[in-house]
Amino acid sequence: MTIELHKEKSTGAVRSVTLGATKEQGGSRSRTLTIGGETALPFLDFEGSLPNRPALALEIRDRKPADWSPLLYEAWGEAMNDPADWARAAEAAGADLIYLVLSATQSDDSPNSPEKARAVVRKVLEATGLPLAVAGPGQAELDNELIVPVAEEAKGERLLLGICEDKNYRTIVAAALANDHLVQSKTPMDVNLSKQLVILIHDMGLPLERIVMDPTTGALGYGIEYGYSVMERLRLAALQGDSMTQQPMLVNPGEEAWKVKESKVGEGVPEAWGDWSRRALNWEAMTAAALVHSGADLLVLRHPESLRRVRAVIDDLVAA
Amino acid sequence: MPLSGLEIYKLLPQTNCKECGYPTCLAFAMKLAAKQAELKACPYVTDESKAKLEAASAPPIRLVELAGEDGKIAVGNETVLYRHEKTFYHRPGLFLRVRDTEPAEALTKKVAQADGFQVDYVGIDLGLDGFAVEAASGDPATFAGAIQTVRGASKKPLILLVSTPELAKAGIEACAGTRPLLHAATADNAAGMAEVAKAAGAPLAVRADSLDGLAELTQIVSQAGVEDIVLDPMLQLYRDSLHTLTQLRRLALRKNLRSIGYPILTFPGAVNGADEPLMAAEHIAKYAGFIVIEQFDPATLYPLLVLRQNIYTDPQKPIQVQPGVYEINAPDGKAPVLVTTNFSITYFSVANEVEGSGWPAWLVVADAEGMSVLTAWAAGKFDAERIAKAVKGFGVPEKVGHQRVIIPGAVAVLSGELEEELPGWEIMVGPREAVDIGSFLKAMWPNGK
Numbered sequence: 193m194t195i196e197l198h199k200e201k202s203t204g205a206v207r208s209v210t211l212g213a214t215k216e217q218g219g220s221r222s223r224t225l226t227i228g229g230e231t232a233l234p235f236l237d238f239e240g241s242l243p244n245r246p247a248l249a250l251e252i253r254d255r256k257p258a259d260w261s262p263l264l265y266e267a268w269g270e271a272m273n274d275p276a277d278w279a280r281a282a283e284a285a286g287a288d289l290i291y292l293v294l295s296a297t298q299s300d301d302s303p304n305s306p307e308k309a310r311a312v313v314r315k316v317l318e319a320t321g322l323p324l325a326v327a328g329p330g331q332a333e334l335d336n337e338l339i340v341p342v343a344e345e346a347k348g349e350r351l352l353l354g355i356c357e358d359k360n361y362r363t364i365v366a367a368a369l370a371n372d373h374l375v376q377s378k379t380p381m382d383v384n385l386s387k388q389l390v391i392l393i394h395d396m397g398l399p400l401e402r403i404v405m406d407p408t409t410g411a412l413g414y415g416i417e418y419g420y421s422v423m424e425r426l427r428l429a430a431l432q433g434d435s436m437t438q439q440p441m442l443v444n445p446g447e448e449a450w451k452v453k454e455s456k457v458g459e460g461v462p463e464a465w466g467d468w469s470r471r472a473l474n475w476e477a478m479t480a481a482a483l484v485h486s487g488a489d490l491l492v493l494r495h496p497e498s499l500r501r502v503r504a505v506i507d508d509l510v511a512a
Numbered sequence: 513m514p515l516s517g518l519e520i521y522k523l524l525p526q527t528n529c530k531e532c533g534y535p536t537c538l539a540f541a542m543k544l545a546a547k548q549a550e551l552k553a554c555p556y557v558t559d560e561s562k563a564k565l566e567a568a569s570a571p572p573i574r575l576v577e578l579a580g581e582d583g584k585i586a587v588g589n590e591t592v593l594y595r596h597e598k599t600f601y602h603r604p605g606l607f608l609r610v611r612d613t614e615p616a617e618a619l620t621k622k623v624a625q626a627d628g629f630q631v632d633y634v635g636i637d638l639g640l641d642g643f644a645v646e647a648a649s650g651d652p653a654t655f656a657g658a659i660q661t662v663r664g665a666s667k668k669p670l671i672l673l674v675s676t677p678e679l680a681k682a683g684i685e686a687c688a689g690t691r692p693l694l695h696a697a698t699a700d701n702a703a704g705m706a707e708v709a710k711a712a713g714a715p716l717a718v719r720a721d722s723l724d725g726l727a728e729l730t731q732i733v734s735q736a737g738v739e740d741i742v743l744d745p746m747l748q749l750y751r752d753s754l755h756t757l758t759q760l761r762r763l764a765l766r767k768n769l770r771s772i773g774y775p776i777l778t779f780p781g782a783v784n785g786a787d788e789p790l791m792a793a794e795h796i797a798k799y800a801g802f803i804v805i806e807q808f809d810p811a812t813l814y815p816l817l818v819l820r821q822n823i824y825t826d827p828q829k830p831i832q833v834q835p836g837v838y839e840i841n842a843p844d845g846k847a848p849v850l851v852t853t854n855f856s857i858t859y860f861s862v863a864n865e866v867e868g869s870g871w872p873a874w875l876v877v878a879d880a881e882g883m884s885v886l887t888a889w890a891a892g893k894f895d896a897e898r899i900a901k902a903v904k905g906f907g908v909p910e911k912v913g914h915q916r917v918i919i920p921g922a923v924a925v926l927s928g929e930l931e932e933e934l935p936g937w938e939i940m941v942g943p944r945e946a947v948d949i950g951s952f953l954k955a956m957w958p959n960g961k
């Protein structure tokens with residue numbers, strides 16, 4: 193008796209998207225990062241090809257954040273005081289991409305400024321050869337005010353610029369168009385909204401090879417199941433040939449997992465939650481490990497140890 | 513895989529005698545296909561057809577139940593590959609491995625501690641499902657003794673990890689009154705194991721490192737009369753796990769391959785190089801039925817149990833709490849009034865914080881159709897009108913001697929409209945995150961604790 197393996201052939205493929213540009217390509221990165229390109233569900237290479245493994249980014253900030261978990265301060269230490277040091281530390285920790293988030297305010301609590309944003313991005317580009325993503329603080333007006341000069345400053349670097357949302361994408365897309373960058377298209381856990389925003393951005397003239405789709409996720413225990421299933425549905429649709437779902441997917445388990453009480457707080461929590469540090473690291477790594485199986489192509493993390501653990505899992509998942 | 517009306521018709525006598533109450537055999541077949549009639553209404557159907565029809569209506573993945581002295585767990589009977597297609601039904605059982613070579617005292621302590629482990633997630637008590645006792649000594653008496661020790665500390669279901677029929681028999685005898693899983697029948701001992709399992713009416717796991725090997729074994733043991741079977745595919749690391757588990761689920765559902773249509777048992781921490789928490793997470797997301805873990809660590813178990821809960825939540829029905837007004841820490845007329853939504857995760861994040869802060873409070877839970885604060889707000893299910901209706905409808909004005917209500921910081925924009933809906937009330941905008949409620953009340957609530 194021989195059981196024949198059940199293979200499901202797909203008719204569509206995820207687009208390949210390349211972040212970062214080397215000197216020859218008009219940038220200054222020492223390497224580029226390509227994600228997407230799959231013609232099969234995650235890691236099922238017996239029925240299709242998965243040319244690029246899921247990539248792992250580490251999030252850094254332009255200034256030391258005020259409200260992160262103490263465990264993250266412990267992990268990064270002094271490096272957090274300087275974005276260049278932090279970027280170097282993230283590269284040393286094994287990141288494929290640096291995900292730089294600009295803050296709303298400067299360290300003296302005055303509003304962040306275009307000059308400051310330019311300077312920080314320049315500094316980070318000089319500190320690391322990795323491709324770079326830059327996201328604004330998440331307030332529409334300020335995002336635009338900061339991302340436009342950043343896009344100009346790093347012209348040709350093929351940065352991933354964020355974050356485009358349905359209410360605020362035009363300025364960021366225009367900046368990406370004018371300066372040869374890519375964009376992160378983020379929508380709240382809905383297949384149709386994901387497609388719509390990709391269409392709107394594409395309609396402005398940005399090639400699909402420069403759009404990364406962020407379907408939004410929740411942390412373990414705080415809505416991961418919604419994000420997980422939306423990603424599975426998007427990926428199945430992509431493989432069935434639905435063109436506007438064929439962008440590679442970025443998710444941010446780091447931000448989500450470190451927001452929740454289980455990772456943030458060590459005291460005054462139920463004893464059954466167990467050791468704080470192990471629990472917190474499991475929270476981030478497990479959220480990421482689950483999302484890898486629902487089709488994530490690029491995951492943004494915060495703790496270097498989570499990156500190491502998730503990397504080991506991916507290494508085995510892609511080993512032929 | 514269910515048969516169509518025509519396929520069923522071919523198995524009926526085709527005499528149109530009408531005794532089933534339908535004008536023709538075909539009409540009866542159509543009703544059977546729609547599950548609106550029962551086969552026994554036809555007195556003439558042959559035994560052979562009956563067997564075929566029953567087999568076709570059996571679930572593609574068999575439901576297997578274990579029972580302890582107290583507590584049961586059933587796994588299997590899954591019908592989809594992706595949870596959005598319907599839902600995943602039977603959460604995989606999480607079992608902790610213990611060995612009969614551990615000294616009785618240490619064993620008792622370990623089992624009692626793990627047995628008592630319980631953690632609350634959105635009002636649901638989560639814990640381990642049982643223990644997998646390994647006959648590592650190879651000695652039947654030692655093994656039976658260890659089982660007694662385990663049973664002295666826990667009434668949960670057991671899995672017996674045994675390599676020979678003799679050990680299986682000793683284990684089964686020590687498990688009287690319960691229904692453990694026997695693990696495992698292999699190519700070397702299948703007949704003997706099946707005999708023990710059959711005599712005891714216990715489910716039996718078969719262990720092989722290939723799909724063919726598993727299918728051969730399930731055939732041997734089912735022919736020997738064991739119906740409740742579990743598969744142990746001897747998984748290697750993440751990649752092998754994913755491929756094997758996916759194939760097994762697909763072949764059962766898409767090909768209706770009966771010989772592997774059983775729940776699957778895995779040992780995520782037993783493979784060299786495995787990161788047990790992450791491997792177990794993969795097995796939860798991708799199709800395991802029983803998961804035996806090596807380490808008892810609440811810091812791992814809690815997130816794993818939450819992940820299992822999340823993956824096995826019905827995507828059509830968010831977990832909700834009953835709308836109403838909830839009393840926290842015995843509030844009186846001076847106590848603060850807070851409003852939130854009836855999404856379980858939201859309600860419990862807020863209720864737990866308020867309770868932990870020691871503040872007595874009235875927590876008004878509006879009917880937001882089970883959505884989080886911002887989701888409900890964006891969907892128009894948590895607006896000023898609904899909040900006002902909840903405050904008034906649940907009789908809050910009669911319970912308190914003040915007119916102040918605190919809304920979530922995330923929906924600060926609602927305060928103007930809410931003032932109009934609740935004339936005379938002061939609308940206070942609370943913090944964005946529930947963790948900050950205690951310090952907010954301390955700073956802002958005029959009446960004190």
Ligand code: B12
Pocket residue numbers: 379380381382385408409410414415418830850851852853855857858861862882883884885886887888889890891918919920921922942943944945946947949
């Ligand atoms: C999971 C999720 C969903 C799930 C729904 C889950 C559910 N049952 O509610 C799904 C996928 C269905 C969904 C749908 C939509 N969503 Co949605 N969703 C989320 C997500 C990822 C997490 C929400 C969550 O569960 N949070 C956890 C709970 C515990 O948070 P919470 O309820 O806010 O409670 C906290 C605080 O508010 C506070 N709190 C709560 N009550 C109280 C009370 C008081 C007095 C105080 C002081 C504090 C307090 O304590 C809690 C813990 O700190 C968020 C983004 C994010 N990461 O936050 C988007 C988000 C809420 N969704 C959004 C949107 C727009 C939608 C949709 C309209 C989009 C669409 N797909 O069409 C729909 C609407 C639903 C519909 N039409 O049916 C937006 C809202 C944007 C906005 N600011 O208006 C968000 C913010 C995403 C985004 N950035 O765009 N969503």
Ligand code: SF4
Pocket residue numbers: 524525526527528529530531532533534535536537540553554555556557
């Ligand atoms: S009782 Fe049986 S044989 Fe008679 S009509 Fe019904 S199905 Fe046909």
